Amino acid sequence: MADDARRKRTHVPAELGEQTKPEIALGLLDRARQWGVPIQAVVVDAGYGDNPNFLTGLDDRQVPYVCAVQSTFGVRLPAEVQAAEEQTPTYGGRGQPRKPRPAPLYSVKELIEAQPEEAWQTIEWREGTKGTMQAQVVAIRVHWATGSQLHSTSHSRVHTGPEGWLVAEHPIPAPKSQEPSPDEPVSPADTSKPEVAREQEAPEIKYWFSSLPPETSIARLITLAHARWVIEQFYEDAKQECGLDNFQGRRWDGLHRHLALVMLAYSFLALQRLQLPLPAGEDFPPLSHTSLAASRASAGAALALPGSRPLAHPNRSDQVLSPSQKLTK
Numbered sequence: 001m002a003d004d005a006r007r008k009r010t011h012v013p014a015e016l017g018e019q020t021k022p023e024i025a026l027g028l029l030d031r032a033r034q035w036g037v038p039i040q041a042v043v044v045d046a047g048y049g050d051n052p053n054f055l056t057g058l059d060d061r062q063v064p065y066v067c068a069v070q071s072t073f074g075v076r077l078p079a080e081v082q083a084a085e086e087q088t089p090t091y092g093g094r095g096q097p098r099k100p101r102p103a104p105l106y107s108v109k110e111l112i113e114a115q116p117e118e119a120w121q122t123i124e125w126r127e128g129t130k131g132t133m134q135a136q137v138v139a140i141r142v143h144w145a146t147g148s149q150l151h152s153t154s155h156s157r158v159h160t161g162p163e164g165w166l167v168a169e170h171p172i173p174a175p176k177s178q179e180p181s182p183d184e185p186v187s188p189a190d191t192s193k194p195e196v197a198r199e200q201e202a203p204e205i206k207y208w209f210s211s212l213p214p215e216t217s218i219a220r221l222i223t224l225a226h227a228r229w230v231i232e233q234f235y236e237d238a239k240q241e242c243g244l245d246n247f248q249g250r251r252w253d254g255l256h257r258h259l260a261l262v263m264l265a266y267s268f269l270a271l272q273r274l275q276l277p278l279p280a281g282e283d284f285p286p287l288s289h290t291s292l293a294a295s296r297a298s299a300g301a302a303l304a305l306p307g308s309r310p311l312a313h314p315n316r317s318d319q320v321l322s323p324s325q326k327l328t329k
Contacts, residue, residue: 012252021047022054029063039063041212043228046070049209052146052159059162059211066167066210066224071109073207075142078163080104099152102160105145108207112138112168122172125223133226135169139218142166144209165210167221170203238266 007014019027025048032039042065048054049067058065080103087100115138124134142165147158208225210216238244242265247258 010251022051022057026054026057026061029058029061033061041066041210041224041227043224044068045228049073055144055161055209056159064210064212066208066212066221066227068225068228069108069207069209071107071205071207073108073209074105074145074147075108075111075166075209076103076105076145076160078141078143081143081160101149101152102145102147102158103149105148108166108168108209109205111140111142111166112205112207115140121218123219123222125219125226134172135222136172137167137169137218137222139165139167139221141214142209162211165208165212165216165221167208167210167218167225168205169208169222169225170205173203234266238262241269242266 006012025044029039029042042058042063044054044065044067046068049069050073055065055067058067084101084103119138120136121138122134123137124132126133141163143163144161145159147155152158208221210221210224212221212224235244242262244259244262247255249255249258
């Protein structure tokens with residue numbers, strides 16, 4: 001925000017500048033590491049996973065991650081990357097020497113579509129409200145990458161990241177409906193839309209890229225990929241039960257106090273759910289059917305994080321607001 005008057009009126013700290021969401025996310029990650037928060041892996045949606053600067057920031061910090069990506073996300077095969085690095089361009093003796101070119105770039109969609117049907121495995125990752133959650137999954141080793149072979153490896157658009165896992169998932173297809181026999185009569189309702197009953201839509205495929213090491217199991221990869229569900233559930237429940245979306249203030253510090261109190265209340269409810277088991281069907285949703293969140297702190301563990309600080313300044317009880325500055329009319 002460049003408007004100094006508005007910044008002063010809304011109490012936005014002077015040291016805060018404009019940042020993109022990936023930049024904010026990396027800043028929060030740095031703060032969490034400074035506070036000593038244990039981090040098994042960073043899990044984000046495709047809004048972050050498709051951002052090369054964000055992935056580079058995670059690679060530079062050497063933090064394991066599982067990032068959702070879109071079907072157009074670029075990757076390179078390890079064998080072809082190694083071959084491109086070992087290849088020395090020939091020089092014909094005229095003009096500028098030819099610069100080395102990167103390995104071929106593929107989209108994750110075309111690479112996954114080229115995998116044989118037997119490469120897909122049925123993987124289970126947790127118990128859901130309607131039974132065991134499972135899907136068909138395939139995982140191959142690739143490098144995340146940008147830039148085509150039209151540019152040299154020194155071009156700013158060309159980047160080949162570290163080797164990792166490309167993970168793809170689609171639902172388990174439903175059994176095909178049995179075709180009617182030629183002698184079986186067909187009702188007029190069946191003849192109106194014969195293609196609807198006989199044709200099945202192609203399953204939607206989801207993609208992730210992960211920096212986890214080669215020995216990581218596919219079950220581990222897909223479990224982490226779905227761990228973000230807990231965050232999505234938090235936003236839904238915090239809005240419905242704790243008033244996350246009910247803030248009506250006009251100050252930066254007031255907004256952060258509201259967010260902190262909502263998260264504190266939500267954490268209290270989650271802890272109560274762990275300590276006071278409820279009858280079936282009355283569980284606190286984020287902890288109902290997942291082993292990811294069902295964990296307790298070690299005995300004697302400190303609740304406060306080392307080096308933590310308040311997100312907003314204490315309320316000034318002696319502050320006098322003029323009528324024009326009141327929050328409501």
